[in-house]
Amino acid sequence: MDIKQTLTKDISSAFSALFSTGLEAKDMAIQPTRREFNGSHTLVCFPLARLSKKGPEQTAEALGSYLKENSSLVKAYNVVKGFLNLELTNETWLKVFRSIISTDDYGQLPTSGKEMMVEYSSPNTNKPLHLGHLRNNFLGWSVAEILQATGHKVHKVQIINDRGIHICKSMVAWLRYGEGETPASSGKKGDKLVGDYYVMFDQHYREEIAELEAGGMKKEVAEKEAPILKEAQALLLKWEQKDPEIYKLWEQMNQWVYAGFEATYEQMGVDFDKLYYESDTYLLGKDEVLKGVEEGVFYKKEDGSVWVDLTDEGLDQKLLLRADGTSVYMTQDIGTAILRFRDFPGISRQIYTVGNEQEYHFKVLFIILEKLGYSWAKECYHLSYGMVDLPSGKMKSREGIVVDADDLMQEMMDTAEEHTKELGKIEGLSDDQATHLYYNLGLGALKYFLLKVDPKKRMLFDPNESIQFQGHTGPFIQYTHARISAILRKSSQLGIEPSLDSTEGLELHPTERDIINTMNDFESKIKEAAESYSPDVIGQYVYDLAKEYNRFYQEVSIFNEENELALRFRVALSAVTARIIKKAMGLLGINVPDRM
RNA sequence: GGUUCCGUAGCUCAACUGGAUAGAGCAACUGCCUUCUAAGCAGUAGGUUGAAGGUUCGAGUCCUUCCGGAAUCACCA
Known part of the structure; x- marks a missing residue:
């Protein structure tokens, strides 16, 4: 049963009985009662005064007294200023609890019939994944899970940016300086190896610019004329012409990267239903752009480059194809979008999980798709999230100022191991179980840390202040689950x-x-999280639930309870709490252990 | 410079979308393990919500101006 709905109905009939005028649900502000007052639900009566033609306090008083007599839910009430605080009967709470406990898979909403696609991750293949990618992956994956929990059918996808000038840079550096190095020959993870050459490219590029400048060239010119850059551009051209040798090298280096990425994804615990590759979609994008030129949607400059004019939309002019005919980022994104709606004609929403630095890009992309006549363009949504900053500011992969994803996850697991051993909690665990626990705790702490913050907001990560395992953290919630598991073991x-x-x-x-009240909110929280694409709503919710359970755990004894009914009820309450914690944490991609 | 976003306790984050005396965690201090896991619980202290105006019964939230910060405006991705 839905407390709020029933309460709304009761208040509405109370209102018309007392003031002989109707009151609609939308005019009612029912909010949780603050801790310092008695009650669980509070009706804000200030706005009602206008309708009742009485003061807010009198209105509240009259409503409260009527509800106490006539509503089966209300046990008692009190009025503080214009706030009507309602206490509900025991039977109401038990009814709510009974309905929750008998709901299979509480937290999974009935199917909506809608189909959605969530894109996340989508790295470039020229460098390893870092902390920013972790936020992206955890966020996108979790949003997909939350959408699934609200009953939508969801496709998790990514676009792998496997072509373009960036990968050519790594290739040039490898050709020049690599001496045939491979992951096998050096023992380096493939993505790390390719990333090293990307950094190397940048170093030599800078050196060459400096040399040219020393030779009297202007900086802006030097930046365009540096031989190593020219080489990379030439490589891109050759690649688009499918030069067999270049193509082979490109495939080779990408394979190294994919192997590395796969290991990282495995560790992160994220997965995909379908992968798109830019190398497969950019040609479609190119065709569309050329078609757009014929239809007069885009225009060609004298040098052969293709542009779209968005000055009518208050934006700028934007390049779609370079003068040499090669594609840019936008080109392939057009192709990818079209391909996705071809593959899945049923999707009613396409969500792009991409950092807020690309807001302009997606604005332009969606307008272009609309200009091209695709009606689904309005279903495209940019889930724009804030950057993860270091105390020194933005991460810069070219300068090596990054927190590497693999390293960070490993550190988290090591820290989890340290804490666990310090607390003397590994007794009775096999090595396998212990390793598994460190993984769950380390990743749990990391995921919770990144997901508890509103995705839209920029967040700070200080590597020197390692992520906590106490307080408002993943492990705190995991610990609550482990505690309950111990109780359930004992009770059985x-x-x-x-x-x-x-x-x-x-x-x-x-x-x-309090616990039942919070349990009752779960499904509406899931909806809220889904509507705003905010896993932090779930994160905050499950923390509150765990917090309340721990309070209960501290104040109320279960196995010393002499009343058989109360004892059984508390075990049931614990079991359901554990179930909800597990489900909610699952939506965040966090596993909960049975002991820790 | 144009556009957009942000500014809340020493630090990291909340605040049910305009509601009560702005809440958690970390750090600091005080209690609680002979009792179901102390990765816990209870408590103390910490705030002119960047500043000033305005809108109204009521503003961290909406409007205006100012201050401070970030992103973006590429033949980069």
């Missing part, structure tokens, strides 16, 4: 059934009511 040993066959005369403890 004792043969206690968590049943609710009879709850006659069962008086709930305030902490128990």
Whole structure:
């Protein structure tokens, strides 16, 4: 049953009975009662005064007294200024709890019939994944899970930016300086190896610019004329012409990167239903752009480059094809979007999980798609999230100021191991179990840290202040689950059934009511998280639930309880709490252990 | 310079979309393990929500101006 809905109905009829005028749900502000007052639900009566033609306090008083007499939910009320605080009956809470416990897979909403696509990750293949990618992957993956929980069919995809000038830079450096190095020959992870050459390219590029400048060339010219850059551009051209040798090298280096990425994804615990490769989609994009030229949507300059004029939309002119005919980022994104809607004609939403530095890009992309006549363009949504900053500012992969994803995950696991051993909690665990636990705790701490913040906001990561395992963290919530698991183990040993066959005369403890109240919010929180694409809503929610459970755990004894009914109820309450924690954390991609 | 976003406790983040005395965690301090896991619980202290105006019963939230910061405006991705 839905408390709020029933309450709304009761208030509405109370209002018309008392003031002989209707009150609609949208005019009612029901909010949680603040901790310092009695009650669980609060009706804000200031806006009602206008309709009741009484003062807010009198209105609240009249409503409260009427509800107490006539609503089956309301046990007591109190009025503080214009706020009507309502206390609900035990039976109401038990009813709510009974309905939750008997709902299979509570937190999974009925199917909506809608189909959506979520893109995330989408790295370039010229450098390894870093902390920013972790936020991206965890966010996109979690949003996909949350959408699934609200009943949508979801496709998780990514576009692998496997072609373009960036990968050519790594290739040039490898050709020049690599001496045939391979992951096998050097023992380096493939993505790391290719990334090293990207950095190397940049170093030599800078050196060449400096040399040219020393020779009297202007900086801007030097930046364009540096031989190593010219080489990279030539390579890109050759690649687009499918030069066999270049193509082979390109495939080779990408394979190294993919192998490296795969290991990283595995560790991150993210997956994809379908991969798109830029090398497969850019030609389609190119065709579309050329078609657009014929239709007069785009225009060609004298040098052969293709542009779109968006000055009518208050934007600029934007390049779609270079003078030498090679594609830019926008070109392939046009192709990719079209291909996706061809592959999945049923999708009603295409979500791009990409950093907010690309807001302009997506604005332009969506306008272009609309100009090209695709009606689904309006279903495209840029899930724009804030950057992860270091104390020194923005991460710069070219300058090596990055937090590497693999390293960070490893550090988290090491820290988890340290903490666990310090606390003496590895007794009775096999090596395998222990390793597994460190993984779950380390990744749990990391994921929770990155997901608990509103995605739209920029966030700070200080590598020197390692991620906590206490307080508002993943491990705190995991710990709560492990605690409950211990209780459930014991209760099953004792043969206690968590049943609710009879709850006659069962008086709930305030902490128990709080827990049920919070449990009752779960599904609306999932909806809220889905509508705003914000896993942090779930993160905050599950933290609150764990916090409330721990309060209960501290104040109320389970196995010393003499009343059989109360004992069984508490075991049941614990079991359901654990279930919700597991489900909610699962939506964030975090595993919860049974012991820790 | 144009556009967009942000500014909340020493630090990292919340605040139910305009509602009560702005909440958590970390750091600091005080209690609580002979009792279901102390990675926990309870408490103390910490704030003129960047500043000034305005809108109204009521503003961290909406409007205006100012200050400070970020992103973007590429034949980069």
